[in-house]
Amino acid sequence: MNDDLQNIWLLGSSHTVAAIAVLQIADLALTLLHSLQERKGRLWRYFGAIAGVKIPDSFGRLVFFGGLTISLWIVGLLGITGTVLWHAPLAFVCLGALIGCRISDGLFSHILPNNAGYRPNPGLTSVPLYFVEALVLVAIFFPTIRMHTFDALIGFIIGTLAFYVVIPGLRSLDPCCSSRSSVGRRAVRSRRGETWSASCRPSCDKPMGRANARPMIVSETGQSGGS
Known part of the structure; x- marks a missing residue:
């Protein structure tokens, strides 16, 4: 077991349960914090204004807040706890997806629109924490990423595309939306x-x-x- 953990993360086997608990709680809390900021600022209206479509508040709360928060919680649980305890390919994919989601969400949902002049951006203030978490996960789980590069890369691509396609996808709802x-x-x-x-x-x-x-x-x- 000790040798297996050395091949999973840099923390080894010392205080495994406590280390998992700290990482997992921090991940879940950060997801909730960011989602609450987006809900308060009604991120779906922000995206709708950029894309030129109207997104009802009921749909926005259900999908952009509830659905996205729960989905990221599941990915986080599988990616962090799952990688340490189960050593399964699905867990490695979710670990890569979690890292990709953090970076992609920060860039495509917040930093780039904000820099393009779409302000204020809901959730922008917690984006640095997303990037910090991504760096921490890469550092801690580097042995896993090195040994299971393909699985982690597939997850990273999925996580990146998940946020990259949001605004273009909203624009594609109507052919007329293609003109910016x-x-x-x-x-x-x-x-x-x-x-x-x-x-x-x-x-x-x-x-x-x-x-x-x-x-x-x-x-x-x-x-x-x-x-």
């Missing part, structure tokens, strides 16, 4: 320190449709205004 306009950038802005969530009002009653009308700015207090 300044609507989202005008719709996402900061006003006197308040966090505003952008929502483009569609020209039809469909839950997700092309936003042909002027965008609306919706604050956390429910105030709105056209731009």
Whole structure:
């Protein structure tokens, strides 16, 4: 068992249970913290304003908050605890996926849109913690990544694509969304320190449709205004 753990992570067999508990709790807590920040800022409206579609709050809370949080929790449990205790290929894939998700989410959902002028970005403040966790996981589980490179790489690619395709996928809901306009950038802005969530009002009653009308700015207090 001791030799096996030496081939799994750099922490060896000393205080294995405690080490797993610390890593796993930190991972689950970080996922929840980041998800709560995105929920507070209504990240789905932010994405919708960029892509030019309207995402209903009920769908956003269910998928972008509930579904994504639970999915990342499962991946984290399999990737960290599973890698140490089960030594299974699925666990190695999930470990790579967790690292890929952290990096990809930070870049494609937060840093790049924010640098492109879509502000404020919900969840941006916890992105550095995502990158720190990714580096820590790579360092601690380097023996696993070295010995099971293919499995970890497959997971990393899956995790990276999972967040890379979100905004392009929303744009593809309508062929007209392929043209990139300044609507989202005008719709996402900061006003006197308040966090505003952008929502483009569609020209039809469909839950997700092309936003042909002027965008609306919706604050956390429910105030709105056209731009």
